[in-house]
Amino acid sequence: MSNLGYFGAGDRIQLTDPKGKLYSFTITPGKEWHTHKGWITHDDLIGMPEGSVVSTTAGLKFTAFKPLLADYVLTMPRGATIVYPKDAAMIIGLADVYPGARVLEAGVGSGALTISLLRAVGVQGTVHSVERRSDFAENALSNVENYFSGRPSNWTLTVGDLQDQVVSDEYDRVILDMLAPWECVDLASRALRPGGVFMAYVATTTQLSVTAEALKADGRFTEPESSETIVRGWHHEGLAVRPQQRMIGHTGFLIQSRKMAPGVEVLARRRRPAKGAYGVSED
Numbered sequence: 001m002s003n004l005g006y007f008g009a010g011d012r013i014q015l016t017d018p019k020g021k022l023y024s025f026t027i028t029p030g031k032e033w034h035t036h037k038g039w040i041t042h043d044d045l046i047g048m049p050e051g052s053v054v055s056t057t058a059g060l061k062f063t064a065f066k067p068l069l070a071d072y073v074l075t076m077p078r079g080a081t082i083v084y085p086k087d088a089a090m091i092i093g094l095a096d097v098y099p100g101a102r103v104l105e106a107g108v109g110s111g112a113l114t115i116s117l118l119r120a121v122g123v124q125g126t127v128h129s130v131e132r133r134s135d136f137a138e139n140a141l142s143n144v145e146n147y148f149s150g151r152p153s154n155w156t157l158t159v160g161d162l163q164d165q166v167v168s169d170e171y172d173r174v175i176l177d178m179l180a181p182w183e184c185v186d187l188a189s190r191a192l193r194p195g196g197v198f199m200a201y202v203a204t205t206t207q208l209s210v211t212a213e214a215l216k217a218d219g220r221f222t223e224p225e226s227s228e229t230i231v232r233g234w235h236h237e238g239l240a241v242r243p244q245q246r247m248i249g250h251t252g253f254l255i256q257s258r259k260m261a262p263g264v265e266v267l268a269r270r271r272r273p274a275k276g277a278y279g280v281s282e283d
Contacts, residue, residue: 013027014071015063016065017060024075037059038056051063079110082113103173105117109177113175115143118144173199174196176201181202185211199256221259227253228251232248
């Protein structure tokens, strides 16, 4: 791997043409990258600074950078739908995943969120990922190893159901990306330290509702909070500034709560629920 700011053998490079189309490959000595208009020799890229403009043998030009994490996860091989960068960023921020944190993750999928978690906890932290499907786990392992140029020493990957795991360690954060996170609320409460954060990523309002009620019924968590993130890009050409016609809308909901101290009763909810929120009364 090269120094920061310069390309080296084994680095991932991202080329952008004048129309904004992206191309990505790993720099391998002796190889060539071919286009419909000539080719680029990998050896010519080694030692070049990021932000350079490179040309094929026929004069086709590209801007060259190392891909950002968002670029990497959107192009890596998928065994399952990824946690999109906008949601991964919110999970890291809202769950306050910090350097040195101990994180239990379930539902690894293709490994997109795992990479973000490993970057956030740093070398002093740990991430224990649990994935029920072996094919997803293998794909995630490949993506993580490719991104970090090897398997991180502070990462543990277990194949199986989270409910079947024996919780012996204490965690600062529990992050769940699975179909039924409410089934793991009890395990999460036993795994988390007091003040630890529970975070679940779900796709539907039904999943959101059931998870929220499970957290409330458990009695060891604060009142859950929920949100979704919508991203809208903007065009700007001089004074002509307008929103883009396409936007990244709903991808999932985030629901979070914090672990109470042992034996402490959760304060009663003070606001009145909406009429009919819990069904029709039979009285």
